[in-house]
Structures are given as C-alpha cells and as structure tokens.
Amino acid sequence: MTEKVTVEIVTEVDIVTARKLGRKEAKIIGFNKVDQARITTAIGELAKNIFQYAPVGKIIIERIVKDDKKGVSITSIDHGPGILDVQKILEDGDSYGGGLSSVKRLVDTMHILSEVGKGTTIKVEKWLR
Amino acid sequence: MEQLKRDYKIILSNYIHNQNESNLYTGQNFIKRLIQKNVSPEEVISIHKQALEEIIEDLPESTIHAYDFLIEVMVHFGLKLKEHQSLLMKQEELRIEMEVAARIQNTLLETTIPNPENLDIGMVSVPLRKMNGDYVHFMHDHKRYLSIAVTDVVGKGVPAALCMSMVKYGLDTLEYANSNPSYVLEALNQLIEKSVDDSMFVSMCYSRYDLETDIFTWSSAGHEPPLYYDSREKVYYDLESKELLLGILPEVKYSQHDIKLNENDFIILMTDGVTDFRKQENFDPRQYIKELALSCRHLNAQEMCENIYKKLQVLHNYELEDDFTIVIIKK
Amino acid sequence: MDVNIQFRKEGNLLIGFIEGEIDTFTAPTLREELEKIHLSTEISVELDLSKVSYIDSTGLGVFVAFYKRATKENANLKLVNLSSRLTRLFEITGLSELMDIEEGGISHASI
Numbered sequence: 001m002t003e004k005v006t007v008e009i010v011t012e013v014d015i016v017t018a019r020k021l022g023r024k025e026a027k028i029i030g031f032n033k034v035d036q037a038r039i040t041t042a043i044g045e046l047a048k049n050i051f052q053y054a055p056v057g058k059i060i061i062e063r064i065v066k067d068d069k070k071g072v073s074i075t076s077i078d079h080g081p082g083i084l085d086v087q088k089i090l091e092d093g094d095s096y097g098g099g100l101s102s103v104k105r106l107v108d109t110m111h112i113l114s115e116v117g118k119g120t121t122i123k124v125e126k127w128l129r
Numbered sequence: 130m131e132q133l134k135r136d137y138k139i140i141l142s143n144y145i146h147n148q149n150e151s152n153l154y155t156g157q158n159f160i161k162r163l164i165q166k167n168v169s170p171e172e173v174i175s176i177h178k179q180a181l182e183e184i185i186e187d188l189p190e191s192t193i194h195a196y197d198f199l200i201e202v203m204v205h206f207g208l209k210l211k212e213h214q215s216l217l218m219k220q221e222e223l224r225i226e227m228e229v230a231a232r233i234q235n236t237l238l239e240t241t242i243p244n245p246e247n248l249d250i251g252m253v254s255v256p257l258r259k260m261n262g263d264y265v266h267f268m269h270d271h272k273r274y275l276s277i278a279v280t281d282v283v284g285k286g287v288p289a290a291l292c293m294s295m296v297k298y299g300l301d302t303l304e305y306a307n308s309n310p311s312y313v314l315e316a317l318n319q320l321i322e323k324s325v326d327d328s329m330f331v332s333m334c335y336s337r338y339d340l341e342t343d344i345f346t347w348s349s350a351g352h353e354p355p356l357y358y359d360s361r362e363k364v365y366y367d368l369e370s371k372e373l374l375l376g377i378l379p380e381v382k383y384s385q386h387d388i389k390l391n392e393n394d395f396i397i398l399m400t401d402g403v404t405d406f407r408k409q410e411n412f413d414p415r416q417y418i419k420e421l422a423l424s425c426r427h428l429n430a431q432e433m434c435e436n437i438y439k440k441l442q443v444l445h446n447y448e449l450e451d452d453f454t455i456v457i458i459k460k
Numbered sequence: 461m462d463v464n465i466q467f468r469k470e471g472n473l474l475i476g477f478i479e480g481e482i483d484t485f486t487a488p489t490l491r492e493e494l495e496k497i498h499l500s501t502e503i504s505v506e507l508d509l510s511k512v513s514y515i516d517s518t519g520l521g522v523f524v525a526f527y528k529r530a531t532k533e534n535a536n537l538k539l540v541n542l543s544s545r546l547t548r549l550f551e552i553t554g555l556s557e558l559m560d561i562e563e564g565g566i567s568h569a570s571i
Contacts, residue, residue, distance in 0.1 A: 033200055034171050034175045101212065102208045105208060106204075283518060283521045327525035328518075328521035328522060329521060330521065330524060351555070353552065371551055371556070371557060372554045373554030373555070373558060374553050374554060374555070377524060377528075377555075407514050
C-alpha cells in the first residue's frame with residue numbers, strides 16, 4: 001500500500017474530482033485506456049451513490065500490490081441509510097442499486113458492509129492483467 | 130485477444146485500401162466473433178483505435194482524443210448490454226419455472242369430458258398465456274346425474290392460476306354430481322370470500338344435468354350468460370341471472386333454474402374470453418356466436434366448439450386477448 | 461392505451477373523471493389513484509365513467525376493491541355515466557345489484 005487519495009463527496013463537483021484522481025492513479029499503475037475508463041466509471045457511480053443517498057461520505061483510492069500483481073482499490077464510506085438487502089440491490093433492474101450492479105461488473109472484486117441506519121462501506125478492487 | 134486485434138487490423142487495413150462490399154462483409158462477420166467472445170463495446174472501440182494508429186502513422190492528436198472520448202462513453206453502453214444479457218438469462222429462468230408450473234396446473238386441473246348415452250358434450254379451453262384462468266370441471270357419477278362447472282378467475286396468468294387451484298379444491302371437496310347448483314355456488318362463495326383479497330373474484334356457471342329426465346339445472350354467479358337453443362321454436366334464450374360474482378360478499382343466496390332439453394336442443398356455456406370484442410364497438414358478439422353455432426349445429430358438440438373457436442380466432446386476427454373456454458351440450 | 465383520472469371537489473362530493481381503457485395493464489394505475497382517496501362518512505364519491513371505453517375483469521376488480529373500502533368507511537360511492545356496454549358488464553356480474561350505478565347516455569363530463 002503505497003499511495004492513498006481521499007475525496008470527500010459533498011457536492012456534484014466532488015464526483016468529478018474523484019473521477020479525475022482515480023483516472024490519474026489508474027494511469028500511473030499502468031491500466032490501458034479502456035480499463036482507465038472502467039475504473040473511472042466505477043468511481044463515478046460510487047461517488048454518485050454517496051451524493052444521492054447519503055448526507056456525507058468519502059471515496060478512498062489506493063494503489064495495491066499482491067504477490068507480483070498491481071492494482072487499484074476504491075473504498076466508498078458513507079453514513080447514509082444503509083442497505084437492507086445487499087443481494088437484492090445488486091440485482092439488475094433494481095432502480096436504487098442500479099449503479100452498484102454496474103460497479104460490480106466493472107471491477108474484479110467487491111465487498112459491501114452495511115448497517116441499516118448507520119451507513120455503508122463498499123470496497124472494490126481491480127487488478128492489472 | 131492479441132490474435133483478434135491482429136485480425137481486426139488486417140480487415141480494417143483491407144477496407145481502408147479498398148472500400149468494397151466483400152471487405153465490409155468480412156468486418157461484419159468478425160464482429161460476430163467478438164460478440165461470441167464477450168468483447169465489450171468499449172473494447173471494440175479500443176481495438177479499432179489501436180489498429181488505426183498502427184495503420185496510419187501520423188494520426189492527428191485530435192482523432193486520438195476523439196477515440197478516447199468514445200471509449201469513455203461506450204463504457205455505459207457496455208454496462209447496459211451486460212445488464213440486458215443478465216436479464217435475458219433471468220427471463221429464461223422464469224420461463225422454465227413457468228413451464229413447470231403450467232405442467233403442474235395442467236395435471237391438477239385435468240378434466241375428462243364425460244361421454245354419457247343420449248347426451249353429446251364438447252369443449253375447447255385455451256389459455257392466453259401459459260397458465261389458464263378458466264377452468265371446466267365435469268363430474269359424472271355414471272348414474273343419473275352429470276355436472277359441469279365453467280369458471281373464470283379475475284385476471285390472467287399466475288395469480289389466476291393460484292386462485293383456480295383453490296376453486297378446484299373447493300369443487301372436489303363439496304361436490305356430488307347430484308348437488309343443487311345453488312347450494313354449490315353458496316358454499317364455494319363462502320370459501321372463496323374468506324381466502325382472497327378485495328380485488329379478486331371468480332365467476333362461475335354451475336349446472337347439473339339429469340340424464341333420466343333431460344332437465345338441465347343451472348345457477349350463475351356473475352358469469353357470462355349461457356345460450357340455450359330451443360330447436361322446436363327455433364329460438365335462442367339468453368340464460369341471464371344477474372347474480373353476484375363469487376368472493377365478494379360472505380353470505381350470498383343463489384337461485385337455480387330448470388330447462389328441459391328436447392331432441393336437437395343445445396346449450397352453450399362459455400367464459401367472457403369468448404364474447405370479448407374489445408376493438409369492435411358496434412359488434413354484438415353474442416349474436417355472432419348464436420349464428421355461428423346455428424350454422425354448424427349439424428356437427429357434433431366437440432366439432433361445434435372447435436369450429437366456433439377457429440372462426441373467432443380468425444375474427445380476432447389470431448390475437449385473442451383472454452383465456453377462451455366454450456362448452457356445448459347437445460341433446 | 462392509458463387510463464387517467466382527474467378529480468373535482470364540490471363540497472362533500474368528490475367527482476372523479478376516469479378516461480381510457482381499464483385492463484390488466486392500466487388497472488394498477490387506477491387502483492393506486494383510488495387508494496389515495498381519503499374516505500369517510502361525510503364524503504360522497506362519484507366516479508364518472510363516460511370516457512371509459514372498456515373494462516376487463518382485472519379492471520372490474522379495482523372497482524370492487526374500492527367499493528369494499530367505501531362500504532367499510534361508510535362513504536357513499538356511485539358510478540355514473542356508464543355506457544350500455546359497461547352497464548351490461550356490471551349487470552351480468554351481479555355488481556349492479558350491489559353498487560350504485562347509473563347508466564348515462566351522452567357524456568356531460570367536462571374536464
């Protein structure tokens with residue numbers, strides 16, 4: 001774990017900031033243009049979820065290394081309403097979780113920790129191939 | 130992937146040098162391979178961009194930016210496509226589930242048309258979708274009495290089918306072929322009223338036929354009125370009752386009526402799917418059915434039903450909008 | 461085809477003008493709209509069906525459910541200006557004996 005960037009998401013402008021920083025990191029790590037676009041889209045969706053459903057929250061972007069693989073992890077932490085049924089929200093066609101099922105498709109792994117009334121932490125990782 | 134990229138570059142390069150139909154055709158076939166390999170739209174753009182950069186050495190900076198922009202916006206197309214594919218799979222799961230359910234319903238609601246001496250009975254019952262919201266229940270004790278219940282549950286598809294199972298269970302438990310139709314409707318009404326929600330109901334025409342006296346006794350709960358053709362007077366009678374649907378009020382009394390059938394008389398029992406002509410406002414479907422049945426009354430009851438069904442299908446341009454059930458009994 | 465309903469209040473009388481075809485697809489919309497109506501002993505509801513060209517059995521279910529709720533809340537409910545086709549539907553289902561229904565010739569609904 002070498003580099004770590006944190007963006008507080010309060011207004012819509014912050015979504016763009018998070019995307020910008022994410023793309024920069026993805027480029028440095030060595031992701032190609034398509035994956036850069038995917039990582040940025042994932043960050044955008046996560047940030048948008050915070051912006052729409054939680055009063056405050058943040059996006060943390062980290063460079064990660066495991067064995068000889070390099071990658072990026074994005075963590076979204078909010079103190080919003082929380083998710084009652086994670087599996088349901090990841091189903092296609094769910095309007096509220098529509099963004100999250102997209103994120104899941106854009107990355108390699110996804111972990112969701114949520115408590116109703118307290119908030120949600122989502123951590124996703126994408127590895128360089 | 131690398132192989133695909135090389136192949137694409139060749140195809141693109143060929144086309145750039147020679148814009149003929151054959152090169153275009155090759156390109157379209159190539160995209161099929163990409164789709165099979167699950168290559169996303171944004172990747173296709175990226176492959177194109179890379180190939181172009183290699184074919185044309187001094188590609189302007191602005192074009193490269195334009196491609197990067199396209200890659201970015203195509204990410205969402207790719208996501209929608211994946212979502213669509215996953216919904217298709219889900220749809221397939223539902224379809225299979227539905228087929229199983231329909232098979233179970235068919236077994237559950239299977240009915241055999243009785244074949245007594247001196248009375249000819251025919252039936253056609255076709256669901257609009259997989260599950261049938263119409264149901265015909267026959268009972269023949271192989272003695273004097275025979276009973277026919279023609280039922281239509283509100284709505285179509287699965288909700289109707291679930292409710293229908295209950296109706297069938299109700300009919301099975303309380304029915305004897307010689308029960309009074311009014312009694313059967315009263316008992317069923319209580320059962321259904323207790324078990325369904327406020328917007329659900331069932332219409333039913335319950336009839337009993339006395340094979341010794343040829344007396345047809347019927348009761349109707351909000352059902353499409355049956356038609357009775359008196360062959361001696363050569364007239365039809367609409368068997369109207371105006372009595373309430375099943376499942377709306379807890380205590381409802383039903384009346385019952387007798388008709389004596391003579392040689393060549395017939396009765397048509399049906400559901401509203403037969404008379405529903407939504408798109409033709411100034412058309413009297415019951416009149417049409419009367420004429421249709423008359424024109425084929427030389428046939429046996431089963432053939433008459435099939436004939437009417439076929440004619441109505443044509444009239445509806447093969448787009449019937451409801452479950453369709455018709456039963457004819459003919460003396 | 462769609463269904464829509466518009467309300468007009470005249471004192472304790474609430475008139476709902478329904479327009480369109482009420483079938484399996486549109487019935488849920490109408491049900492939702494009718495569920496929003498606050499019913500009580502003092503309120504009379506009149507549903508004007510002059511611009512309803514078609515009702516299937518699911519649509520009928522919506523009126524049955526609304527009738528049941530009105531009865532429970534002791535509110536008055538009347539269906540008015542039904543075409544002869546709709547009147548017949550309410551008659552053969554026995555609902556015309558139960559509910560207050562008025563056949564209407566020409567539409568005098570103004571929305």
